Amino acid sequence: MCVIRVEHLRKSFLLDKTAIHAVDDVSFSVDEGEVFGLIGLSGAGKSTLVRCLNLLERPDSGEIWFDGLNLVEQDDSVLREKRCRMGIIFQHFNLFMRKTVWENVAYPLRIAGQRTKEIIPRVEELLDYIGLSAHARSYPAELSGGQQQRVGIARALAMNPRLLLSDEATSALDPVNTELVLSMLRKVVDDLGIAVILITHQMEVAKALCDRIAVMENGKIVEENTVEELFLRPRHAVTRRMIRGFDEDIPLEHFADLTSAPVYRLGFRSQTVTRPLISDISRRFNVDANILAGNINALVGGDVGYLVVSFEGEEEAVCGALSSLHEDGVEILKLEPGNGQNNGVGLHAKEEVR
Ligand SMILES: Nc1ncnc2c1ncn2[C@@H]1O[C@H](COP(=O)(O)OP(=O)(O)O)[C@@H](O)[C@H]1O
Ligand SMILES: [Mg+2]
Numbered sequence: 001m002c003v004i005r006v007e008h009l010r011k012s013f014l015l016d017k018t019a020i021h022a023v024d025d026v027s028f029s030v031d032e033g034e035v036f037g038l039i040g041l042s043g044a045g046k047s048t049l050v051r052c053l054n055l056l057e058r059p060d061s062g063e064i065w066f067d068g069l070n071l072v073e074q075d076d077s078v079l080r081e082k083r084c085r086m087g088i089i090f091q092h093f094n095l096f097m098r099k100t101v102w103e104n105v106a107y108p109l110r111i112a113g114q115r116t117k118e119i120i121p122r123v124e125e126l127l128d129y130i131g132l133s134a135h136a137r138s139y140p141a142e143l144s145g146g147q148q149q150r151v152g153i154a155r156a157l158a159m160n161p162r163l164l165l166s167d168e169a170t171s172a173l174d175p176v177n178t179e180l181v182l183s184m185l186r187k188v189v190d191d192l193g194i195a196v197i198l199i200t201h202q203m204e205v206a207k208a209l210c211d212r213i214a215v216m217e218n219g220k221i222v223e224e225n226t227v228e229e230l231f232l233r234p235r236h237a238v239t240r241r242m243i244r245g246f247d248e249d250i251p252l253e254h255f256a257d258l259t260s261a262p263v264y265r266l267g268f269r270s271q272t273v274t275r276p277l278i279s280d281i282s283r284r285f286n287v288d289a290n291i292l293a294g295n296i297n298a299l300v301g302g303d304v305g306y307l308v309v310s311f312e313g314e315e316e317a318v319c320g321a322l323s324s325l326h327e328d329g330v331e332i333l334k335l336e337p338g339n340g341q342n343n344g345v346g347l348h349a350k351e352e353v354r
Contacts, residue, residue: 087156146177
């Protein structure tokens with residue numbers, strides 16, 4: 001069931017008399033139990049979009065359907081009520097530093113006018129859920145970043161939201177705490193079946209958690225797909241910049257050796273990722289496969305992998321090898337040396353091979 005549906009959302013800012021289209025005709029929807037990733041480089045418009053979703057920022061136009069209502073048309077009292085149904089967590093946790101962990105989690109319940117009798121068991125339940133019951137009387141400064149973000153999650157869940165908005169929630173954390181917070185979020189989605197919109201500039205974070213990903217650039221969603229398909233067939237230059245296996249992964253010193261042989265990025269789905277397809281075609285078509293880079297990504301929907309390979313052999317043999325791989329469901333992109341557009345380094349996708 002659809003939790004939130006956004007239609008043609010726009011928000012501009014005027015800066016020195018020029019309009020910045022921070023959110024430019026954005027549409028998407030997120031279902032129950034689904035983690036929807038919004039990724040993009042800094043300045044893409046991600047945070048503005050989130051602020052528009054809970055109407056902390058008024059969009060210029062567009063619709064936001066949530067709980068059966070178009071939020072854009074609602075008055076303040078309805079909005080206050082609906083905002084309670086959207087939990088939000090932030091990069092810098094935004095906890096009250098002078099309140100205890102217990103009071104931080106209780107805060108939204110108090111604001112909603114609940115009585116202490118109701119608040120106590122709920123806060124205890126939430127602290128138990130995030131594994132911080134022992135820290136109920138601690139202050140945020142006494143906790144690690146990962147623990148503080150777990151308090152942020154408990155606070156966001158206090159009012160039983162249908163939607164959780166996460167804006168760069170792991171960006172201030174080290175890798176270990178990032179991992180802990182991500183697994184906590186996954187548990188929340190699996191246990192509670194809520195919808196999550198996960199905003200991040202880190203593909204590594206999105207890939208660990210998301211079912212679907214939308215890529216933003218200059219206020220627009222330039223590409224949207226399931227995580228697996230996005231990794232296998234990234235279509236937009238920004239997406240390719242954010243995924244391994246295009247630019248940053250291929251050591252420059254290899255390029256001199258590569259000039260004559262064409263180079264391909266092969267994307268493997270979970271069914272093919274463990275099959276010895278390369279040695280198989282190498283034998284059958286008499287081509288030499290020179291593997292330059294490769295990786296397997298464990299994604300929510302299964303593993304996908306890629307190899308960057310140059311093939312040496314008769315042109316016809318290489319063609320046959322590529323067709324055979326294509327028939328086996330491998331996604332093939334021909335790569336060529338950097339053309340200066342994306343920093344001019346590495347290899348850049350040139351064309352999809354059918
Ligand atoms: N209040 C504001 N006034 C003027 N410009 C803003 C404001 N908020 C955001 N912007 C601009 O909108 C664009 C998108 O910003 P933001 O939504 O913060 O991007 P992201 O979260 O993806 O880094 C940027 O160019 C930013 O400078
Ligand atoms: Mg931001």
